[in-house]
Amino acid sequence: MKITWVILTVVGVGLLAAIVWQMTKLEQRILALEGRTAPVEQRMSAVEGRIPTVEQRVLALEGHLKPTEREGHAYVVVPTPMRWVDAKAYAEKMGGYLAVVTTEGENQFVVDLARSKNVHQAIWIGLTDEAGEGQWKWVNGEVFEFSAWEQGEPNGGRGENYVVMGHLTPQKWNDGTGWARQPFVVEFNSVKDVKDITTK
Numbered sequence: 499m500k501i502t503w504v505i506l507t508v509v510g511v512g513l514l515a516a517i518v519w520q521m522t523k524l525e526q527r528i529l530a531l532e533g534r535t536a537p538v539e540q541r542m543s544a545v546e547g548r549i550p551t552v553e554q555r556v557l558a559l560e561g562h563l564k565p566t567e568r569e570g571h572a573y574v575v576v577p578t579p580m581r582w583v584d585a586k587a588y589a590e591k592m593g594g595y596l597a598v599v600t601t602e603g604e605n606q607f608v609v610d611l612a613r614s615k616n617v618h619q620a621i622w623i624g625l626t627d628e629a630g631e632g633q634w635k636w637v638n639g640e641v642f643e644f645s646a647w648e649q650g651e652p653n654g655g656r657g658e659n660y661v662v663m664g665h666l667t668p669q670k671w672n673d674g675t676g677w678a679r680q681p682f683v684v685e686f687n688s689v690k691d692v693k694d695i696t697t698k
């Protein structure tokens with residue numbers, strides 16, 4: 499009878515030791531897993547830290563695309579550089595046309611508007627001689643009278659058929675190539691014409 503108790507006690511202690519040992523191993527695994535979650539959390543906060551930046555960029559873009567009115571017309575500076583033909587198509591999709599600059603005052607207004615939106619590169623306007631060399635035409639069919647060519651421009655012949663403003667002097671025009679990518683100014687006959695195509 500005594501021997502039986504001894505055997506049972508030994509077995510019991512052995513089992514208990516085995517259980518404790520298993521539990522310790524499990525605990526170690528849990529701790530190891532917990533250790534791994536810390537870097538994940540850090541990465542999450544790093545990503546979250548970047549989210550306001552995206553928001554800020556959207557807000558900045560919305561600010562850019564907010565129309566500015568002048569004498570009943572509206573103007574939007576599109577900072578994304580595009581080829582002239584693509585800029586023209588984009589302007590039309592927005593409900594407007596590449597800026598048709600027919601007076602000194604409008605010319606200065608367009609320059610100032612671009613600068614106010616932090617666009618300092620040369621910008622496309624809606625003037626082209628693609629249909630016939632030297633026959634400059636506004637995209638909206640308005641009569642071509644006012645011009646503000648840089649000295650020595652236009653000089654590109656058949657190689658340069660699209661007009662940029664501010665190539666050298668901010669207010670002056672240059673005939674540029676079809677493959678150059680530039681920001682541009684879109685003009686609208688009314689602020690009501692402005693379509694927000696940024697989310698489509």
Ligand SMILES: [Ca+2]
Nearest residue numbers: 627655658659
């Ligand atoms: Ca030309």
Ligand SMILES: [Ca+2]
Nearest residue numbers: 653654672673
């Ligand atoms: Ca030129």
